Each structure stands twice: as C-alpha cells, then as structure tokens.
Amino acid sequence: MSSPSYPPKPSPGDRIAVLSPSSGLPGLLPLPYELGLERLREEYGLEPVEYPATRKMGSTPQERADDIHAAFADPGIKAVIASIGGDDQITVLPLLDRELIRANAKPFFGMSDNTNLLAYLHNSGVVAFHGARVMCELGRPGAMHPQTAESLRAALFTSGPYELRPAERWRDVDRDWADPATFGVEPETRPGTGWTWVNADRVVEGRSWGGCLEILGWLLMADREIAHDLSEYDGRVLLLETSEEMPSATEVFRTLRNMGERGLLQRFSALLMGRPKTWSFERPNGPEEAARHASDQREAVLSAMRAYAPDATIVFDVDFGHTDPQLVIPYGGTVRVDGPARRITVTY
Known part of the structure; x- marks a missing residue:
C-alpha cells in the first residue's frame, strides 16, 4: 500500500x-x-x-x-x-x-x-x-485546555511540523455531564510529571499507526483493517492508549503479547503510550489506586515490549487519548521521536 x-x-x-x-x-x-x-x-x-x-x-x-x-x-x-x-x-x-x-x-x-x-x-x-x-x-467544562485547543487549531488549519509538549497540568477525574453546574467551573487539575523514556538513545521517524488498544484488539479479532503484509508496519511509530473502561494490566499485556505472536508488535521502531485513564464513575480511584493502575500498566507494556520489541524506543504518559489535555496526533502521518533531545514532533 x-x-x-x-x-x-x-x-x-x-x-x-x-x-x-x-x-x-x-x-x-x-x-x-x-x-x-x-x-x-x-x-x-x-x-x-x-x-x-x-x-x-x-x-x-x-x-x-x-x-x-x-x-x-x-x-x-x-x-x-x-x-x-x-x-x-x-x-x-x-x-x-x-x-x-x-x-x-x-x-x-x-x-x-x-x-x-x-x-x-x-x-x-x-x-x-x-x-x-x-x-x-x-x-470540556470551564474552557478547552489550552494545549488541546492549540494542538487542534494547528492540526485543523496548518501543515508542517508541530512539537508536542508534556502537560503542565492535567486531570483524570470527570464530572456529571447531565448537571449544568459541571460546565460553569474549571475542572480540578494536577501538576504534570512529564514523559518517561525508554531506549531513548536514537531518533526514530516514521508514519504512525495504532489507536485505542481495546479497539485494536477487536479489529485484530475480526481481521479488519490490519495489513496482511506486516512489512507495511516496518519502522513505524505505534500509538497506543487505553480507554475509560480501564483494562487491567493483565489484559493490556495479553493484547500486546498476541500482537507480538502475530508478528506485528516487533515491526515498530517506537511506541508512544498515552497516559492511562485511572478514574471513572464506575471505578472512582483515589490517588494511590490511580497511581498503582498506571504503574501496573506501564510494567505490563514493558514486559511485552521486552519480549517482542526490546530495542524499540518507548515514551510513556504522552498526552493523547483518554486524557486532558489531549494532543492531536496525525494517524498515518509523520511522527519524529527524538530520544536524545527528549522531543516528539508530528507533521500536521
């Protein structure tokens, strides 16, 4: 293709x-x-x-x-x-x-x-x-997050490189969309913690592919929209993030393991892993539980990547997916992951 x-x-x-x-x-x-x-x-x-x-x-x-x-x-x-x-x-x-x-x-x-x-x-x-x-x-209640608003504006109206930046402040807790009072106040946010880099000794540039991990699992099961010639994904940048359903670390590992067994996971030269959602109305985790969920997911991802793609550059907690702010990433467009400089640049 x-x-x-x-x-x-x-x-x-x-x-x-x-x-x-x-x-x-x-x-x-x-x-x-x-x-x-x-x-x-x-x-x-x-x-x-x-x-x-x-x-x-x-x-x-x-x-x-x-x-x-x-x-x-x-x-x-x-x-x-x-x-x-x-x-x-x-x-x-x-x-x-x-x-x-x-x-x-x-x-x-x-x-x-x-x-x-x-x-x-x-x-x-x-x-x-x-x-x-x-x-x-x-x-979003209150106002759009400034980083989301800026990223969307650039993706909508401009072409060329755009550097992603770690969130200065972010949030995980939602409020009731049926309550008008929700929209009159700014959501509570917490200070950003930056991104975590693994195998950051190189520069990777390639076209992106991936998305929500649970949905990719369904597409793989239905054998839809996955290239049968897996060389299509060689050298690419894999985008993965998990939803508000908050899949367990075991489920995340098994999905990635099965991608590895299919011969897919090892094709990618870099992985951008979105900050996981750690709170929902069904599971209103406190700070310790939320941190444990995120840590367990990171270890699950690392375990699968060590087994199938040990040399890939990985960046955890990138601000895309089910998080706020949410940076727009071109799907199939060019993404540059500069490990030594700790920079991620996309092409809109």
Whole structure:
C-alpha cells in the first residue's frame, strides 16, 4: 500500500460535518455537545453541520454509514469530526464505500471507538487525526485546555511540523455531564510529571499507526483493517492508549503479547503510550489506586515490549487519548521521536 496522503485543510468560515459514527450520545447528553458546537463556531470559525444519526441513540450501522458517505461526498464539507466514541463502530466498516471516501478525502478527527475509522481511512490512503471529539475535548467544562485547543487549531488549519509538549497540568477525574453546574467551573487539575523514556538513545521517524488498544484488539479479532503484509508496519511509530473502561494490566499485556505472536508488535521502531485513564464513575480511584493502575500498566507494556520489541524506543504518559489535555496526533502521518533531545514532533 502506498503511504497515506494529507487531505486539504479547512479554513475558518468552512463547514465541518459533525457525525456520531458510534454512539448518538449528543441526543442523551446535550450540554457538552452544544458547548462543543459553540466553540467550533466561536473559537475556530467553523460551521458545524449535523446529520440524521448525529443525535440519534440506537441508530443502525447503515444509518451511520449513510451519514459518513453523505459528509464525505459533499464538496461543501471541508472536514469531519466525531461527536464521541462508543463500542460498535466495527459494525459500520463493512458498509462503507472505500472508493467514495478515497475520492473525496478530507480531514477526519476522532479517537477511542473511532480508531475503527482512523484505521479504515489509513488503509484508504488518507491521513486522519487521532483526537478532538466534540463532546469531550471541545465540550470540556470551564474552557478547552489550552494545549488541546492549540494542538487542534494547528492540526485543523496548518501543515508542517508541530512539537508536542508534556502537560503542565492535567486531570483524570470527570464530572456529571447531565448537571449544568459541571460546565460553569474549571475542572480540578494536577501538576504534570512529564514523559518517561525508554531506549531513548536514537531518533526514530516514521508514519504512525495504532489507536485505542481495546479497539485494536477487536479489529485484530475480526481481521479488519490490519495489513496482511506486516512489512507495511516496518519502522513505524505505534500509538497506543487505553480507554475509560480501564483494562487491567493483565489484559493490556495479553493484547500486546498476541500482537507480538502475530508478528506485528516487533515491526515498530517506537511506541508512544498515552497516559492511562485511572478514574471513572464506575471505578472512582483515589490517588494511590490511580497511581498503582498506571504503574501496573506501564510494567505490563514493558514486559511485552521486552519480549517482542526490546530495542524499540518507548515514551510513556504522552498526552493523547483518554486524557486532558489531549494532543492531536496525525494517524498515518509523520511522527519524529527524538530520544536524545527528549522531543516528539508530528507533521500536521
């Protein structure tokens, strides 16, 4: 497969499609969604355009596929952004028209269950963007995190290199989206701790691939959007992060081990591991429990990488995925991991 190419960027004043390729949560929890739409208009100068399934809970895979086709086929739509994730986007993939999407390539922004669409676009020859959903990042209480806002602006409107920076302050604890009081105050944050580097004695530059680890596991099980010629991934930069479901260290290790047994894990020259989510409404961990969850996950990742890719450069706690701030990373685009300088640069 030839390398994916970057689609044309939108400009302020353009129309941007807002889709729900997974869950129609905007219809159930409108407060963060409406706030995200307002910020698209006022802070980015873009005009959001909704589709029939955008606010529809329980929409069928065909309805969601129809929305994706309509958004990509419309020449007046200059970019596409997901409202939020979910857990069944994999059922939409077989319904998509790859030639239609390839012929009408445009930037797509999403993450979590949208790993499905990111991988699909990658295999369609289109660079997409991991991050920046309407409800979570644009609809953040108080204000968008400055690092998220800056990264999204650069990814939306500019081309060329952009240096990622460790979070100065970050947060893990969420508040109730159904409560209007949630959105009137800035969330509590904690001081940043920087990134942790392993095998940082070299510079790696390559195209990125990966996404949410749980979703990648599903794609591997269904044998969808994974290249059968694994040399496709040689020398690339692997992006991995885990969701708010907070998979155990054992599950993380087993997924990576199975990627290694397939001959996939060892193809990558570097791994960027997103800061893990360590708190949820179902598991409201205190600081000690949260730190233990993160530490256990790091050890699980290290154990698998030592077994299958011992020479790969690894950077832990990178600010992408299910975290805040959330930096946008091009999916299929160029990522430079400079170990000696402790710098990560992406190409938007």
